Each structure stands twice: as C-alpha cells, then as structure tokens.
Amino acid sequence: MSQAQKKIKPPSKLKYTIAFLILAALYVVSWRGVKGDIGELIDGLPNIGDMMAQLWPPDFNYFIEILDPMLETIQMAILGTTFGALLSIPMILLASSNIFGRKVVLITRAILNVTRTIPELLFAGIFVAIVGLGPFAGIMALTLFSFGIITKMTYESVETIDPGPLEAMTAVGANKLQYIGFAVVPQALPAFVAYVFYTFEVCVRASAILGLVGAGGIGLVLNTALAMYQYTHVASIILFTLIIVILIDTISTRIREKLI
Amino acid sequence: MSQQNKPLAAPPKTLFQKIKLALYVIFFILLYAWCFSGIELDTSKIKESLPVAGRIISDIFDVEWSFIPEDEGVIDNMFMTIAIALLGTTIAATLAIPFGFLAATNMSKKNRWISSVGKRILNVIRTLPELIVAIIFIVAVGPGPFAGVLAIGFHSIGMIGKLYSEAIENMDESPMEAMNACGANRIQTLWFSVLPQVLPEFMSYALYKFEINVRAASVLGMVGAGGIGTPLLFALIGHDWNRVGAILIGIILVVMAIDTISGAIRKRLV
Numbered sequence: 001m002s003q004a005q006k007k008i009k010p011p012s013k014l015k016y017t018i019a020f021l022i023l024a025a026l027y028v029v030s031w032r033g034v035k036g037d038i039g040e041l042i043d044g045l046p047n048i049g050d051m052m053a054q055l056w057p058p059d060f061n062y063f064i065e066i067l068d069p070m071l072e073t074i075q076m077a078i079l080g081t082t083f084g085a086l087l088s089i090p091m092i093l094l095a096s097s098n099i100f101g102r103k104v105v106l107i108t109r110a111i112l113n114v115t116r117t118i119p120e121l122l123f124a125g126i127f128v129a130i131v132g133l134g135p136f137a138g139i140m141a142l143t144l145f146s147f148g149i150i151t152k153m154t155y156e157s158v159e160t161i162d163p164g165p166l167e168a169m170t171a172v173g174a175n176k177l178q179y180i181g182f183a184v185v186p187q188a189l190p191a192f193v194a195y196v197f198y199t200f201e202v203c204v205r206a207s208a209i210l211g212l213v214g215a216g217g218i219g220l221v222l223n224t225a226l227a228m229y230q231y232t233h234v235a236s237i238i239l240f241t242l243i244i245v246i247l248i249d250t251i252s253t254r255i256r257e258k259l260i
Numbered sequence: 261m262s263q264q265n266k267p268l269a270a271p272p273k274t275l276f277q278k279i280k281l282a283l284y285v286i287f288f289i290l291l292y293a294w295c296f297s298g299i300e301l302d303t304s305k306i307k308e309s310l311p312v313a314g315r316i317i318s319d320i321f322d323v324e325w326s327f328i329p330e331d332e333g334v335i336d337n338m339f340m341t342i343a344i345a346l347l348g349t350t351i352a353a354t355l356a357i358p359f360g361f362l363a364a365t366n367m368s369k370k371n372r373w374i375s376s377v378g379k380r381i382l383n384v385i386r387t388l389p390e391l392i393v394a395i396i397f398i399v400a401v402g403p404g405p406f407a408g409v410l411a412i413g414f415h416s417i418g419m420i421g422k423l424y425s426e427a428i429e430n431m432d433e434s435p436m437e438a439m440n441a442c443g444a445n446r447i448q449t450l451w452f453s454v455l456p457q458v459l460p461e462f463m464s465y466a467l468y469k470f471e472i473n474v475r476a477a478s479v480l481g482m483v484g485a486g487g488i489g490t491p492l493l494f495a496l497i498g499h500d501w502n503r504v505g506a507i508l509i510g511i512i513l514v515v516m517a518i519d520t521i522s523g524a525i526r527k528r529l530v
Contacts, residue, residue: 026346027347030342030343031347033339033340034347034409037406048399051396075299076299078291078292078295079295082292113516114512117475117516118512119478119511121479121482121489122479122496122508122511125504126316131305131306131309132305132309135298135299139299205387208389209392212482222395226483231399238395238396241392242384245387246384249387
C-alpha cells in the first residue's frame with residue numbers, strides 16, 4: 001500500500017508556470033500599450049458624476065425632441081431583424097449537418113464565419129457610402145448583422161433536433177422539401193422564433209450606435225451632441241437609450257419565455 | 261380499425277383563439293406599416309447605388325497592402341485592439357466573481373431577494389452598448405485606449421457575471437454540505453468546495469467573452485477609445501476603400517485566429 005502511494009507523483013507544474021509567465025508578460029505589455037493609469041481613472045471618475053448630475057432637473061423638451069430619432073432606432077431594429085431572419089432561413093438549412101452533406105455545410109459555415117467577424121458599424125459605414133446617409137443604410141447593416149446571429153444560433157439547435165421524424169420521413173420516401181417542411185420546421189420553429197426575438201434585443205442596442213457613422217437613429221443625434229461637447233444632451237440620450245433598451249428587453253424576454 | 265385510419269385533424273379553434281390570432285395578425289400588420297412609414301425608400305436611388313456598390317466592393321478587394329505593416333498601421337492597431345480586449349476582459353472576469361456569487365440562487369437560499377437583486381444589477385450593466393459606455397469613460401479619462409479598456413471591463417461584467425452565476429447554480433452541492441458538516445466557515449467552504457468546481461467553467465466563460473470582446477474592441481476606436489476603429493473611421497469617412505480592405509483583412513484574420521485558439525483552449529478546460 002505504501003509503495004503504491006509513493007508512485008503517485010503530483011502532476012508537473014511546469015505547464016502552468018509557463019502559461020502563467022506568458023500571461024503575465026502579455027498583461028505587462030498590454031498595460032503599457034494602452035497607457036493604463038489608475039490615478040487618472042480615480043481623478044476622472046467625478047467627471048462622470050458631474051455629467052450625470054446635469055441631468056437634474058430633467059429637460060423634458062429635449063426628451064420630446066429626441067423621441068423621433070429614438071423611434072427611428074426601433075423601426076430600424078425591427079426591419080433589420082425581420083429581413084435578417086428571412087435571409088437566414090435558407091442559410092440555416094444549408095448549414096445544418098443533419099440536412100445537407102458535408103461539403104455544403106462547410107462552405108456555408110465558412111461564409112457565415114467571415115460575415116460574423118465583420119463589425120456592424122463597418123457594414124453601416126459601407127452602406128452609408130452606397131445608399132447615402134439615413135436609416136436605410138442602418139437597416140441593411142442590421143440585416144447582415146442579425147442574419148449572422150440568427151443563422152449561427154438556429155443551425156446549432158436544428159442539429160440537436162430529434163432524428164426520429166427525420167428517419168421516418170426518409171423511410172416513407174419524402175423528398176427534400178417534404179423532409180424539411182414536415183420533420184425539421186415543426187421541431188425547429190419555436191427555437192428560431194425565440195432567437196429572432198433575442199436578436200431583436202441585440203439589434204436595438206446596435207441600432208442605437210449605428211448613427212455614429214451616419215446610418216440613422218438616435219446615434220446620429222448622439223454624434224452631433226458629442227461633436228458639439230453638449231454633455232447635458234449626451235447624458236439625456238444615454239439615459240433615454242437605457243430606458244428604451246430595458247423596456248424592450250423586458251417585453252421581448254417575456255415573449256421568449258412563453259415560446260420555449 | 262377503420263376509425264383509427266381517419267386522419268387526425270387538429271381540434272377546431274375556439275372563438276377566443278380565433279380572436280386572439282386575428283389580434284396578433286392585426287398587431288403585426290400595424291407594426292410593420294409603422295416601421296415602413298418611417299423609412300423613405302427611393303427606388304430610383306437603388307438603381308443609382310448599384311454601380312456605386314460595385315465600385316466600392318472592387319476597391320475594398322484592391323487592398324492597400326502597404327498600410328498593414330506601416331507604423332500605426334493595421335498590425336500596430338490590431339495589437340492594441342487585442343490588448344484592450346485582454347485587459348478589459350480580465351478586469352471584468354475578476355470583478356464579476358462577487359457579482360456571480362451574489363446572483364446565484366443557491367448561494368442565498370434563505371434570502372431569495374439577494375439573488376434577484378444581483379441578477380437585476382447584472383442586467384442593467386449589460387444594457388448599454390459598449391460604445392456608449394466608452395463615451396462615458398472618455399468623459400472620465402479622456403480619449404485613448406485606456407477608456408476602451410475601462411468600457412470593456414465594465415460592460416463585460418454583465419455577461420460574465422450572468423454566466424458565472426449559472427455555473428455556480430449548476431454545480432454539485434454535496435462537497436459544500438460536507439464542508440458545512442465538518443464545521444468549515446463560509447470562506448473555507450467557498451475556497452475548498454465551490455471554487456475548485458467552478459474555476460474551469462469561469463475561465464472558459466472568460467475566454468468566450470474575450471473572443472466577443474476582440475470584435476467589440478475593433479470598433480471602440482470609432483468613438484476615440486483606441487484600437488483599429490480609429491483608422492477604420494477615418495478610412496470610412498475619407499472613402500479610402502483600399503485602406504478599409506486592409507483593415508478588414510486584419511480584423512477578419514485576428515478574430516478568426518483568436519476564435520480558433522480560444523475555442524481549442526476552452527475545449528480542454530471543460
């Protein structure tokens with residue numbers, strides 16, 4: 001017994017030591033690179049308080065003034081998510097390994113992965129150059145953005161559906177369309193709709209900042225206020241955005257909970 | 261037998277269900293009518309914009325390679341972007357630990373309100389987009405990558421804290437009970453029975469958020485918070501599409517490389 005115990009050596013710590021050293025070096029280099037300064041943060045934090053303090057008393061006229069761009073932000077998010085969801089349907093099927101063959105799936109996923117790495121603001125900037133300033137560019141950017149998210153999440157849940165109905169459809173000689181319509185769609189639909197609502201929440205947040213590159217919505221107003229150093233307005237816009245996003249999140253989460 | 265062969269029909273809808281369905285349909289029609297009313301769509305403009313789109317896309321593919329190794333070019337700025345994401349994620353991953361315990365329902369069984377308050381706090385932190393948080397921190401520390409680090413560090417607490425709390429809720433509680441039974445205090449229980457269980461998952465979630473944050477950090481520069489976003493904004497404003505192409509290559513390659521590496525590490529962790 002004592003011999004057997006002796007043989008057990010504690011696992012080598014070399015691997016962890018090396019990993020730790022690499023990480024520590026990365027932190028030092030990064031901290032220098034970003035010119036991090038805790039003192040600066042401590043000195044500067046009161047500035048945020050000052051900015052927020054200007055919100056009192058609230059300027060209701062300004063809130064009414066920015067209501068229209070805020071509504072435009074929501075409209076952009078709704079339309080962008082809807083178009084993204086419609087576009088995603090064929091891609092979801094093409095990216096699911098239990099529906100299509102290996103080659104199709106790999107190519108589709110490669111396209112998807114590249115689409116998802118491109119930031120939505122970059123899409124927005126390009127679309128602004130193509131169709132001009134305004135919400136239309138924002139909608140197109142949000143369409144591509146939501147398309148990436150919805151497709152990724154839904155194909156992952158399509159791949160985990162119950163294979164029983166799929167086999168049954170194959171056994172009775174269904175063609176691909178029947179196979180998808182009667183065995184895949186009924187199983188995947190609730191998850192798909194839930195993901196669409198989730199993506200809508202994400203899109204509202206994204207939509208609020210697209211205006212920074214000229215793609216419409218509340219971000220446009222925010223950009224102007226920032227450029228003119230009107231920090232009272234900046235604070236009002238931020239507060240308003242916070243309220244709207246929380247409101248939409250709450251409603252959308254309720255709907256999602258009912259769905260699944 | 262013959263009765264069983266009859267096709268099964270769905271039960272007829274009650275009047276109430278029919279009204280409910282009709283109301284939903286009307287609601288969505290009105291909703292979309294409202295959305296489209298706000299957006300002016302000029303079809304003649306679309307025809308005009310097609311050749312513009314073609315030119316821009318071909319310009320993007322005609323990459324300005326010289327901008328990649330240049331001083332303050334793509335490589336420099338991508339390193340800065342990764343540094344912002346790394347530091348921000350680390351700050352958030354550390355600060356999120358107390359929030360995760362606060363929000364986990366099985367850590368405060370007697371006082372349920374504690375965990376619901378914790379969850380509420382995490383939700384609010386997550387609400388504002390990173391870019392807006394970055395603007396707030398720029399007010400504090402001035403423009404620069406440090407503001408970006410702080411923005412990522414603050415904003416990520418929301419999501420990381422939520423994932424932590426779920427990891428804590430899903431752990432095996434018997435080691436905790438064993439510790440309690442042999443008279444360990446709360447700190448000892450946390451240290452010897454909770455942390456060893458949740459640490460791999462914590463690290464995995466932090467890495468996952470790091471992947472997301474690299475994407476987020478690549479646009480922070482657009483509001484002046486450092487990284488590749490700053491040259492990207494200038495290139496977009498100046499319609500310097502060849503340069504946008506170079507930056508795009510940098511972002512795509514770095515994001516995909518980090519996703520792959522981090523994904524491989526995460527597989528080994530959990």
